[in-house]
Amino acid sequence: MAAGKGSGTRQVLLVTGGSRGIGAAIVREAVAAGYDVCFSFRSDREAAETLAASFPTGAGRAHAVRGDVADPGFARAFFEEATGHFGEPTAVVNNAGITGRIGRFADLPVEVLRQTLEVNVIGTMLLSQMAVRRWEAIGQTGNIVNISSVASTLGAPSEYVHYAASKAAIEGFTIGLGKEVAASGIRVNTVAPGTTLTDIHAAGGDPDRPQRVAANIPLGRCADPEEIARCVLWLLSAEASYVTATVLRVGGGL
Protein backbone atom coordinates (compact mmCIF):
# COMPACT_ATOMS: atom_id res chain seq x y z
CA MET A 1 0.00 0.00 0.00
CA ALA A 2 3.05 2.27 -0.21
CA ALA A 3 2.27 5.63 -1.75
CA GLY A 4 5.32 7.82 -2.13
CA LYS A 5 8.28 5.50 -1.82
CA GLY A 6 9.04 3.42 -4.87
CA SER A 7 6.06 4.66 -6.88
CA GLY A 8 7.97 7.26 -8.90
CA THR A 9 6.07 10.39 -7.97
CA ARG A 10 5.49 11.31 -4.32
CA GLN A 11 1.90 11.38 -3.18
CA VAL A 12 0.84 14.51 -1.30
CA LEU A 13 -2.10 14.12 1.06
CA LEU A 14 -4.20 16.81 2.74
CA VAL A 15 -5.91 15.82 6.01
CA THR A 16 -8.21 18.23 7.84
CA GLY A 17 -8.29 17.99 11.64
CA GLY A 18 -5.13 15.88 11.63
CA SER A 19 -3.76 16.96 14.99
CA ARG A 20 -5.72 14.59 17.22
CA GLY A 21 -7.96 11.52 17.20
CA ILE A 22 -8.83 9.77 13.94
CA GLY A 23 -7.14 12.50 11.88
CA ALA A 24 -3.83 12.04 13.71
CA ALA A 25 -4.04 8.27 13.11
CA ILE A 26 -4.62 8.94 9.40
CA VAL A 27 -1.56 11.21 9.37
CA ARG A 28 0.57 8.55 11.10
CA GLU A 29 -0.57 5.74 8.78
CA ALA A 30 -0.10 7.91 5.69
CA VAL A 31 3.40 9.05 6.63
CA ALA A 32 4.32 5.41 7.35
CA ALA A 33 3.02 4.51 3.87
CA GLY A 34 5.29 7.15 2.31
CA TYR A 35 2.90 10.05 1.74
CA ASP A 36 3.92 13.63 2.35
CA VAL A 37 1.07 14.90 4.51
CA CYS A 38 -0.12 18.45 5.07
CA PHE A 39 -2.63 18.39 7.91
CA SER A 40 -4.75 21.10 9.49
CA PHE A 41 -5.75 21.88 13.03
CA ARG A 42 -8.01 24.57 14.44
CA SER A 43 -6.65 25.54 17.87
CA ASP A 44 -4.36 22.97 19.49
CA ARG A 45 -1.02 24.06 17.99
CA GLU A 46 1.04 22.07 20.48
CA ALA A 47 -0.65 18.77 19.56
CA ALA A 48 -0.21 19.56 15.85
CA GLU A 49 3.45 20.52 16.06
CA THR A 50 4.31 17.57 18.31
CA LEU A 51 2.77 15.22 15.74
CA ALA A 52 4.50 16.91 12.79
CA ALA A 53 7.88 16.60 14.51
CA SER A 54 7.41 12.96 15.51
CA PHE A 55 8.29 11.16 12.28
CA PRO A 56 11.63 9.51 11.51
CA THR A 57 13.56 10.57 8.44
CA GLY A 58 13.06 8.11 5.61
CA ALA A 59 9.28 7.97 5.98
CA GLY A 60 6.97 10.51 4.39
CA ARG A 61 6.96 13.99 5.85
CA ALA A 62 4.29 15.96 7.74
CA HIS A 63 3.50 19.67 7.95
CA ALA A 64 0.84 21.31 10.17
CA VAL A 65 -1.33 24.26 9.05
CA ARG A 66 -3.69 26.25 11.27
CA GLY A 67 -7.16 26.97 9.89
CA ASP A 68 -10.89 26.54 10.35
CA VAL A 69 -12.45 24.38 7.62
CA ALA A 70 -15.63 26.46 7.86
CA ASP A 71 -13.73 29.58 6.80
CA PRO A 72 -14.47 30.26 3.09
CA GLY A 73 -10.80 31.13 2.47
CA PHE A 74 -9.42 27.99 4.09
CA ALA A 75 -9.52 25.58 1.12
CA ARG A 76 -7.40 27.77 -1.17
CA ALA A 77 -4.94 28.63 1.60
CA PHE A 78 -4.57 24.96 2.60
CA PHE A 79 -3.88 23.84 -0.99
CA GLU A 80 -1.40 26.66 -1.55
CA GLU A 81 0.47 25.97 1.69
CA ALA A 82 0.72 22.28 0.82
CA THR A 83 1.78 22.99 -2.76
CA GLY A 84 4.52 25.35 -1.57
CA HIS A 85 5.74 22.75 0.90
CA PHE A 86 5.43 19.43 -0.95
CA GLY A 87 3.93 20.03 -4.42
CA GLU A 88 0.35 19.77 -5.70
CA PRO A 89 -1.78 17.55 -3.44
CA THR A 90 -2.90 14.26 -4.99
CA ALA A 91 -5.42 13.27 -2.30
CA VAL A 92 -7.68 14.85 0.33
CA VAL A 93 -9.18 13.45 3.53
CA ASN A 94 -12.04 15.56 4.90
CA ASN A 95 -11.78 14.42 8.51
CA ALA A 96 -12.38 17.53 10.67
CA GLY A 97 -15.73 17.28 12.39
CA ILE A 98 -17.64 18.19 15.53
CA THR A 99 -20.71 16.79 17.24
CA GLY A 100 -21.73 20.03 18.86
CA ARG A 101 -23.34 19.73 22.27
CA ILE A 102 -24.85 16.32 23.05
CA GLY A 103 -28.53 16.34 24.03
CA ARG A 104 -32.12 16.44 22.76
CA PHE A 105 -32.72 18.18 19.44
CA ALA A 106 -35.52 20.31 20.91
CA ASP A 107 -32.95 21.92 23.22
CA LEU A 108 -30.36 22.64 20.51
CA PRO A 109 -29.42 26.31 20.05
CA VAL A 110 -29.36 27.49 16.43
CA GLU A 111 -25.69 28.51 16.80
CA VAL A 112 -24.67 24.89 17.50
CA LEU A 113 -26.79 23.65 14.61
CA ARG A 114 -25.21 26.14 12.20
CA GLN A 115 -21.65 25.50 13.41
CA THR A 116 -22.03 21.72 13.10
CA LEU A 117 -23.30 22.01 9.53
CA GLU A 118 -20.67 24.63 8.63
CA VAL A 119 -17.77 22.50 9.87
CA ASN A 120 -18.97 19.03 8.89
CA VAL A 121 -20.78 19.72 5.62
CA ILE A 122 -19.68 23.08 4.19
CA GLY A 123 -16.06 22.48 5.22
CA THR A 124 -16.04 19.10 3.43
CA MET A 125 -17.74 20.55 0.36
CA LEU A 126 -15.45 23.59 0.00
CA LEU A 127 -12.22 21.59 0.20
CA SER A 128 -13.60 18.96 -2.19
CA GLN A 129 -14.65 21.68 -4.62
CA MET A 130 -11.17 23.23 -4.52
CA ALA A 131 -9.60 19.80 -5.17
CA VAL A 132 -11.85 19.06 -8.14
CA ARG A 133 -11.37 22.53 -9.67
CA ARG A 134 -7.58 22.34 -9.40
CA TRP A 135 -7.19 18.72 -10.53
CA GLU A 136 -9.54 19.07 -13.49
CA ALA A 137 -7.81 22.33 -14.54
CA ILE A 138 -4.38 20.63 -14.72
CA GLY A 139 -5.65 17.23 -15.90
CA GLN A 140 -4.54 15.44 -12.73
CA THR A 141 -6.35 12.45 -11.25
CA GLY A 142 -7.02 12.46 -7.52
CA ASN A 143 -8.64 10.90 -4.54
CA ILE A 144 -11.03 12.24 -1.90
CA VAL A 145 -12.07 10.40 1.26
CA ASN A 146 -14.71 11.95 3.51
CA ILE A 147 -15.51 10.92 7.08
CA SER A 148 -19.15 10.45 8.04
CA SER A 149 -20.44 8.28 10.92
CA VAL A 150 -22.73 5.31 11.51
CA ALA A 151 -24.98 8.00 13.05
CA SER A 152 -25.95 8.93 9.46
CA THR A 153 -28.24 5.89 9.34
CA LEU A 154 -28.85 5.28 13.05
CA GLY A 155 -30.01 8.88 13.61
CA ALA A 156 -28.47 9.29 17.10
CA PRO A 157 -31.75 10.13 18.88
CA SER A 158 -31.35 12.08 22.15
CA GLU A 159 -27.64 12.45 21.44
CA TYR A 160 -27.01 14.50 18.30
CA VAL A 161 -29.65 14.28 15.61
CA HIS A 162 -28.20 17.39 13.93
CA TYR A 163 -24.79 15.70 13.71
CA ALA A 164 -26.35 12.54 12.25
CA ALA A 165 -28.05 14.69 9.62
CA SER A 166 -24.76 16.41 8.77
CA LYS A 167 -23.10 13.03 8.26
CA ALA A 168 -25.99 11.81 6.06
CA ALA A 169 -25.38 14.91 3.94
CA ILE A 170 -21.74 13.91 3.52
CA GLU A 171 -22.76 10.47 2.31
CA GLY A 172 -25.18 11.87 -0.29
CA PHE A 173 -22.52 14.35 -1.37
CA THR A 174 -19.99 11.52 -1.76
CA ILE A 175 -22.26 9.47 -4.00
CA GLY A 176 -23.16 12.43 -6.20
CA LEU A 177 -19.71 13.97 -6.50
CA GLY A 178 -18.09 10.57 -6.99
CA LYS A 179 -20.29 9.93 -10.02
CA GLU A 180 -19.86 13.50 -11.31
CA VAL A 181 -16.05 13.41 -11.38
CA ALA A 182 -15.41 9.73 -12.13
CA ALA A 183 -14.67 10.54 -15.78
CA SER A 184 -11.94 12.93 -14.60
CA GLY A 185 -10.20 10.07 -12.80
CA ILE A 186 -11.10 11.42 -9.37
CA ARG A 187 -12.39 8.88 -6.85
CA VAL A 188 -14.61 10.07 -3.98
CA ASN A 189 -15.51 7.80 -1.06
CA THR A 190 -16.58 8.02 2.56
CA VAL A 191 -15.61 6.05 5.65
CA ALA A 192 -18.43 5.86 8.23
CA PRO A 193 -16.85 5.05 11.60
CA GLY A 194 -18.66 3.72 14.63
CA THR A 195 -17.81 5.00 18.12
CA THR A 196 -14.06 5.53 18.25
CA LEU A 197 -11.83 6.29 21.23
CA THR A 198 -11.04 9.98 20.78
CA ASP A 199 -11.69 13.25 22.62
CA ILE A 200 -14.76 14.12 20.50
CA HIS A 201 -17.13 12.67 23.11
CA ALA A 202 -15.65 14.78 25.93
CA ALA A 203 -15.76 17.83 23.69
CA GLY A 204 -19.51 17.26 23.24
CA GLY A 205 -19.97 17.06 27.02
CA ASP A 206 -20.18 13.24 27.43
CA PRO A 207 -16.68 11.83 28.16
CA ASP A 208 -18.05 8.43 29.30
CA ARG A 209 -20.02 7.83 26.11
CA PRO A 210 -17.59 5.25 24.60
CA GLN A 211 -17.74 3.03 27.71
CA ARG A 212 -21.54 3.35 27.85
CA VAL A 213 -22.25 2.44 24.22
CA ALA A 214 -19.65 -0.34 23.86
CA ALA A 215 -22.05 -3.06 25.06
CA ASN A 216 -24.41 -2.29 22.16
CA ILE A 217 -21.72 -2.73 19.51
CA PRO A 218 -21.77 -6.26 18.02
CA LEU A 219 -17.97 -6.54 18.27
CA GLY A 220 -18.32 -5.53 21.94
CA ARG A 221 -15.97 -2.56 21.95
CA CYS A 222 -15.24 0.84 20.45
CA ALA A 223 -12.73 1.31 17.63
CA ASP A 224 -9.17 2.50 18.01
CA PRO A 225 -8.44 5.44 15.69
CA GLU A 226 -5.92 3.31 13.76
CA GLU A 227 -8.67 0.85 12.79
CA ILE A 228 -10.49 3.70 11.04
CA ALA A 229 -7.31 5.17 9.58
CA ARG A 230 -6.29 1.90 7.93
CA CYS A 231 -9.60 1.82 6.03
CA VAL A 232 -9.04 5.40 4.85
CA LEU A 233 -5.55 4.45 3.64
CA TRP A 234 -6.98 1.49 1.75
CA LEU A 235 -9.51 3.70 -0.04
CA LEU A 236 -6.69 6.08 -0.98
CA SER A 237 -4.55 3.26 -2.33
CA ALA A 238 -4.43 1.68 -5.79
CA GLU A 239 -5.91 -1.46 -4.21
CA ALA A 240 -9.22 0.43 -4.17
CA SER A 241 -8.87 1.57 -7.80
CA TYR A 242 -12.42 0.42 -8.75
CA VAL A 243 -14.07 1.86 -5.63
CA THR A 244 -15.81 5.21 -5.93
CA ALA A 245 -19.02 7.01 -4.94
CA THR A 246 -19.55 4.70 -2.00
CA VAL A 247 -19.62 4.53 1.80
CA LEU A 248 -17.45 2.06 3.72
CA ARG A 249 -19.05 1.40 7.10
CA VAL A 250 -16.52 0.66 9.85
CA GLY A 251 -18.79 0.29 12.84
CA GLY A 252 -17.94 -3.01 14.51
CA GLY A 253 -21.24 -4.42 13.23
CA LEU A 254 -23.43 -1.36 13.82
Ligand code: NAP
Ligand atom coordinates in the same frame (compact mmCIF):
# COMPACT_ATOMS: atom_id res chain seq x y z
P1 NAP B 1 -11.44 14.85 17.69
O1 NAP B 1 -10.64 13.86 18.46
O2 NAP B 1 -12.33 15.79 18.42
O3 NAP B 1 -10.43 15.68 16.77
C1 NAP B 1 -10.97 16.65 15.91
C2 NAP B 1 -9.90 17.20 15.01
O4 NAP B 1 -10.54 18.11 14.12
C3 NAP B 1 -8.84 17.99 15.74
O5 NAP B 1 -7.62 17.89 15.01
C4 NAP B 1 -9.38 19.43 15.69
O6 NAP B 1 -8.37 20.43 15.75
C5 NAP B 1 -10.00 19.41 14.30
N1 NAP B 1 -11.07 20.39 14.14
C6 NAP B 1 -12.21 20.52 14.83
N2 NAP B 1 -12.96 21.51 14.34
C7 NAP B 1 -12.26 22.03 13.30
C8 NAP B 1 -12.48 23.10 12.39
N3 NAP B 1 -13.58 23.85 12.46
N4 NAP B 1 -11.55 23.34 11.44
C9 NAP B 1 -10.43 22.61 11.39
N5 NAP B 1 -10.15 21.59 12.22
C10 NAP B 1 -11.06 21.32 13.17
O7 NAP B 1 -12.38 14.12 16.62
P2 NAP B 1 -12.39 12.60 16.09
O8 NAP B 1 -13.19 11.79 17.01
O9 NAP B 1 -11.01 12.18 15.71
O10 NAP B 1 -13.28 12.78 14.77
C11 NAP B 1 -12.72 12.87 13.47
C12 NAP B 1 -13.84 12.66 12.45
O11 NAP B 1 -14.42 11.37 12.66
C13 NAP B 1 -14.99 13.66 12.61
O12 NAP B 1 -15.48 14.01 11.34
C14 NAP B 1 -16.02 12.89 13.39
O13 NAP B 1 -17.33 13.37 13.16
C15 NAP B 1 -15.82 11.51 12.81
N6 NAP B 1 -16.32 10.42 13.66
C16 NAP B 1 -15.82 10.26 14.92
C17 NAP B 1 -16.34 9.22 15.70
C18 NAP B 1 -15.85 8.96 17.10
O14 NAP B 1 -16.52 8.20 17.84
N7 NAP B 1 -14.73 9.54 17.52
C19 NAP B 1 -17.33 8.35 15.17
C20 NAP B 1 -17.79 8.56 13.89
C21 NAP B 1 -17.28 9.60 13.13
P3 NAP B 1 -7.83 21.00 17.20
O15 NAP B 1 -6.99 19.90 17.79
O16 NAP B 1 -7.01 22.19 16.86
O17 NAP B 1 -9.05 21.28 18.01
